Amino acid sequence: MMLAAEAFSTLVGIGEAVLPGPPEEDDGNxxxxxxxxxxxxxxxVPVLWLGPVTAAGGVLAGLLAxxxxxxxxxxxxxxxxxxRDRSPLVRPGRARHARSRSA
Incomplete structure (x- = not known):
């Protein structure tokens, strides 16, 4: 279970674009x-299990890469x-679904 302090530090890291790197071949995994x-x-080849994958029809398998x-x-x-984490206020232009402001 992740503690609140750990979650906060992870979110701060994402906000600052300090994200962990991918696993290395000699990282102990x-x-x-x-x-x-x-x-x-x-x-x-040496592969690492990334997690379960569910396909159509409920087919379940382990994803290896x-x-x-x-x-x-x-x-x-x-x-x-x-x-995804950029503020929508920073993005130029209007949303496609926005209504025109003309009367």
Whole structure:
């Protein structure tokens, strides 16, 4: 369970764009030989279990990925987080659904 102080420090880090890096190959996480399910689709490489994946029809499997693909995924997640966390007041232009101010 994450304590409030830990959550706050994580949120502050995100706000300051100080995000953790992706796992390294020698970081102590248990990797097993297997097939990468992400971008490279290489076979028989050291892979790390990222979590469960649910597909259509309730099919459940474990998502495995190599270090290089995890780094790419991490970069995309960081970019999405930074883009999402910008204030809407800073973004130029009006929302697409905004009504015209003319009478």
């Amino acid at each position: 248990e990797r097993v030989p297997g097939d990468c399910w992400l971008y490279c689709e290489r076979e028989s 190599c270090a290089e693909c995890i780094a790419v995924l991490h970069g995309k997640a960081v970019a999405a987080t930074l883009g």
